[in-house]
Amino acid sequence: MTAFAGGGLLNRRGLLKGAALGGTAATFSQGVFEVVHAEAEAPEWTTIPGEEVRGYGLPAPQEAEVKRTLFQIYEDLSPEFGFSGTPLQKLRGAMTPNGLHFEVHHGGRPEIDPEQHRLMIHGLVERPLQFDLASLDRYPMVSRVHFIECAGNGFLNAVESEPQDVGLDVLAGLVSNAEWTGVPLSILMEEAGVKPEGKWVIAIGADAAGLSRSIPIEKIMADGMLALHQNGERIRPEQGYPMRILLPGYEGNMNVKWVTSLQVTSQPAYTRDESGAYSDPLADGNVVRFSFTMGVKSVITHPSGTMTMNGPGLYGISGLAWSGGGAIERVEVSADGGTSWADADLQQPVLSKSLTRFTIPWRWDGSPARLLSRATDSEGHTQPTRADWKARYHPSNINHYNAIQAWDVTPDGKVANAYA
Amino acid sequence: MTAFAGGGLLNRRGLLKGAALGGTAATFSQGVFEVVHAEAEAPEWTTIPGEEVRGYGLPAPQEAEVKRTLFQIYEDLSPEFGFSGTPLQKLRGAMTPNGLHFEVHHGGRPEIDPEQHRLMIHGLVERPLQFDLASLDRYPMVSRVHFIECAGNGFLNAVESEPQDVGLDVLAGLVSNAEWTGVPLSILMEEAGVKPEGKWVIAIGADAAGLSRSIPIEKIMADGMLALHQNGERIRPEQGYPMRILLPGYEGNMNVKWVTSLQVTSQPAYTRDESGAYSDPLADGNVVRFSFTMGVKSVITHPSGTMTMNGPGLYGISGLAWSGGGAIERVEVSADGGTSWADADLQQPVLSKSLTRFTIPWRWDGSPARLLSRATDSEGHTQPTRADWKARYHPSNINHYNAIQAWDVTPDGKVANAYA
Numbered sequence: 001m002t003a004f005a006g007g008g009l010l011n012r013r014g015l016l017k018g019a020a021l022g023g024t025a026a027t028f029s030q031g032v033f034e035v036v037h038a039e040a041e042a043p044e045w046t047t048i049p050g051e052e053v054r055g056y057g058l059p060a061p062q063e064a065e066v067k068r069t070l071f072q073i074y075e076d077l078s079p080e081f082g083f084s085g086t087p088l089q090k091l092r093g094a095m096t097p098n099g100l101h102f103e104v105h106h107g108g109r110p111e112i113d114p115e116q117h118r119l120m121i122h123g124l125v126e127r128p129l130q131f132d133l134a135s136l137d138r139y140p141m142v143s144r145v146h147f148i149e150c151a152g153n154g155f156l157n158a159v160e161s162e163p164q165d166v167g168l169d170v171l172a173g174l175v176s177n178a179e180w181t182g183v184p185l186s187i188l189m190e191e192a193g194v195k196p197e198g199k200w201v202i203a204i205g206a207d208a209a210g211l212s213r214s215i216p217i218e219k220i221m222a223d224g225m226l227a228l229h230q231n232g233e234r235i236r237p238e239q240g241y242p243m244r245i246l247l248p249g250y251e252g253n254m255n256v257k258w259v260t261s262l263q264v265t266s267q268p269a270y271t272r273d274e275s276g277a278y279s280d281p282l283a284d285g286n287v288v289r290f291s292f293t294m295g296v297k298s299v300i301t302h303p304s305g306t307m308t309m310n311g312p313g314l315y316g317i318s319g320l321a322w323s324g325g326g327a328i329e330r331v332e333v334s335a336d337g338g339t340s341w342a343d344a345d346l347q348q349p350v351l352s353k354s355l356t357r358f359t360i361p362w363r364w365d366g367s368p369a370r371l372l373s374r375a376t377d378s379e380g381h382t383q384p385t386r387a388d389w390k391a392r393y394h395p396s397n398i399n400h401y402n403a404i405q406a407w408d409v410t411p412d413g414k415v416a417n418a419y420a
Numbered sequence: 421m422t423a424f425a426g427g428g429l430l431n432r433r434g435l436l437k438g439a440a441l442g443g444t445a446a447t448f449s450q451g452v453f454e455v456v457h458a459e460a461e462a463p464e465w466t467t468i469p470g471e472e473v474r475g476y477g478l479p480a481p482q483e484a485e486v487k488r489t490l491f492q493i494y495e496d497l498s499p500e501f502g503f504s505g506t507p508l509q510k511l512r513g514a515m516t517p518n519g520l521h522f523e524v525h526h527g528g529r530p531e532i533d534p535e536q537h538r539l540m541i542h543g544l545v546e547r548p549l550q551f552d553l554a555s556l557d558r559y560p561m562v563s564r565v566h567f568i569e570c571a572g573n574g575f576l577n578a579v580e581s582e583p584q585d586v587g588l589d590v591l592a593g594l595v596s597n598a599e600w601t602g603v604p605l606s607i608l609m610e611e612a613g614v615k616p617e618g619k620w621v622i623a624i625g626a627d628a629a630g631l632s633r634s635i636p637i638e639k640i641m642a643d644g645m646l647a648l649h650q651n652g653e654r655i656r657p658e659q660g661y662p663m664r665i666l667l668p669g670y671e672g673n674m675n676v677k678w679v680t681s682l683q684v685t686s687q688p689a690y691t692r693d694e695s696g697a698y699s700d701p702l703a704d705g706n707v708v709r710f711s712f713t714m715g716v717k718s719v720i721t722h723p724s725g726t727m728t729m730n731g732p733g734l735y736g737i738s739g740l741a742w743s744g745g746g747a748i749e750r751v752e753v754s755a756d757g758g759t760s761w762a763d764a765d766l767q768q769p770v771l772s773k774s775l776t777r778f779t780i781p782w783r784w785d786g787s788p789a790r791l792l793s794r795a796t797d798s799e800g801h802t803q804p805t806r807a808d809w810k811a812r813y814h815p816s817n818i819n820h821y822n823a824i825q826a827w828d829v830t831p832d833g834k835v836a837n838a839y840a
Contacts, residue, residue, distance in 0.1 A: 091652040
């Protein structure tokens with residue numbers, strides 16, 4: 001089997017054709033064994049009738065630990081300021097099931113009566129309009145698969161001087177991917193009639209925090225969506241039920257949930273939310289206030305931090321890459337700490353501003369290894385090293401962290417967060 | 421606004437650009453109204469803190485009626501023979517959330533201990549092998565979005581001489597769409613080493629029914645998957661937890677759930693499942709035994725049977741199309757019972773053997789209308805009329821029904837199942 005790059009990364013095509021196996025029964029697993037007794041004892045569930053059909057399915061009871069991780073690092077904050085991360089290291093593929101989509105809210109998850117909820121479009125428009133959910137259901141809708149990522153995703157790696165030995169849910173779980181369906185905001189804005197001096201839209205949520213953000217009218221008209229459905233069904237309460245703004249590629253906080261007001265203005269509002277937690281302090285003392293687009297990023301999910309390898313041998317390395325700037329063009333993987341790199345395979349089709357799954361086979365020889373992934377997007381942007389990222393920002397900045405994620409593998413198989 | 425075809429079907433491009441609106445405030449909704457008092461009374465949920473974060477999200481309580489429809493038409497069958505349909509008319513986009521993926525089982529939903537479950541590959545192979553779940557997790561995986569459709573989807577329209585006035589969940593809900601992730605069966609078969617005389621694979625499930633089907637080895641090697649994940653998370657119990665076979669485009673029953681045995685043979689097994697319920701009797705007295713591929717099909721989901729239109733005016737017609745033979749090439753919609761047809765827009769990207777969402781705007785003038793959709797796939801196959809479909813099969817056949825679905829709209833807005 002021909003190595004593809006240092007540290008044991010392999011050429012998938014040769015591998016999968018079997019030609020490179022050299023006639024031996026190479027296997028990815030220590031857990032595979034030849035069948036000695038073809039007649040095994042029948043397990044109980046093959047012998048008794050199972051359960052009846054049900055209206056709404058749930059995961060198997062044995063998967064109860066596959067859940068969002070609740071962050072409790074800010075003990076001084078009220079319970080209503082909460083966030084929970086997607087357990088990326090327990091998922092496969094590129095879609096996030098609705099029950100595991102990450103959530104961040106500043107005033108708790110509101111329980112909104114969808115029949116009472118209204119969306120108002122007003123300000124610098126010819127005809128201020130108000131919509132209820134039933135009326136919006138009649139509009140033409142579009143569906144697109146997009147990630148949403150919290151601006152603060154990766155905050156621990158951003159601010160901690162030593163790498164914390166935690167899992168990927170904690171290190172990068174504030175990103176999820178779904179098929180969103182809703183009404184293009186351009187249709188609603190055209191019905192209201194935006195006046196020529198209307199350049200910004202102030203979006204306000206109906207939650208207790210009244211979260212509000214200023215959005216350029218160009219983004220609203222280009223691909224902004226009033227999202228009503230998430231992976232087919234109605235948007236979940238913690239993702240904005242009954243309606244939210246979707247701004248593909250923009251930081252999560254701007255995709256205002258439970259949206260109730262869109263006010264067209266000539267200037268941004270400089271709201272608390274955009275002037276405070278969602279501005280990015282730079283190393284030189286300046287502050288980036290409107291850093292809308294999320295950068296290109298990738299993480300290896302299998303293996304990843306806190307996992308233990310099951311002995312030397314063949315493994316399928318797998319991970320996720322995404323960029324707010326467009327489509328993922330390339331993901332390189334290194335198994336020797338960056339000395340050599342190999343191109344991973346990308347799950348097809350690669351969609352713009354969507355999580356993209358990458359895979360590459362790896363033969364681990366049992367010696368210490370450092371795994372890295374480095375994504376490049378269709379705009380030509382490549383992930384920085386952590387040192388380069390830190391050099392740009394003030395030490396306190398937690399936003400827009402997109403540096404290369406490293407995992408150290410020790411000879412006893414332990415996988416841990418590392419700074420490359 | 422220029423009509424696109426008879427009965428009020430409109431050209432989306434002109435419509436969305438607003439240029440065709442003729443300067444008037446055309447709207448899709450009677451429920452939209454101009455804002456008179458900009459300061460409305462604040463609803464309660466904007467004034468009190470919301471709920472805390474949680475590990476696994478659920479739909480809003482107000483969506484409790486968005487659930488699978490449990491079929492109870494066979495009162496003489498035991499509860500373990502059950503099936504439930506996806507409420508297609510309540511969903512948008514092309515993905516089916518895991519909780520609403522249709523289910524059919526012949527022996528109930530088994531409760532399998534994933535640590536005890538084994539998959540055996542044996543028969544005409546060099547090395548009979550047995551896999552547990554942990555060992556399979558180490559393999560290279562692929563992810564693909566594919567529909568699964570029960571061979572009997574549409575059975576009511578197939579056998580009832582008069583159109584039944586029921587919803588789309590009953591008429592066509594035994595089809596769903598998900599991103600499936602798992603190990604290509606070709607890798608596992610190559611490890612076992614299929615002997616030259618091995619031409620079929622007999623797949624057996626670990627449920628009480630011991631469902632078993634014969635699968636051509638060519639399909640197994642081409643794109644057969646041992647699926648372990650569904651929309652990211654582990655496969656749900658009713659979809660085969662912890663593992664199932666996925667055969668893109670093949671009738672649902674062959675995608676054996678809870679799979680525990682893959683036996684390579686030289687001949688099909690002619691199991692009860694393939695010789696009985698899943699054979700298709702023809703009009704001429706013959707029987708099609710191995711009718712694997714699901715035909716090209718489409719349904720308008722909005723509006724659809726049992727819904728009521730909210731008065732004349734603009735509507736966004738929306739629906740789903742799919743084919744086991746490949747990608748959807750074209751969907752035509754008629755609003756005048758087939759006298760004229762217009763091309764609907766297809767949600768991009770169009771994926772092979774996946775549900776594909778189509779949309780077209782429609783101005784309903786309040787007169788009686790008959791809505792039809794007609795899909796054509798990449799192999800050039802087009803849906804038959806019901807009469808043509810019935811002419812081919814024996815009157816008792818319920819399998820592979822893919823005729824054009826018609827909806828009649830009465831002047832009072834009622835939408836009902838019709839035979840075109």
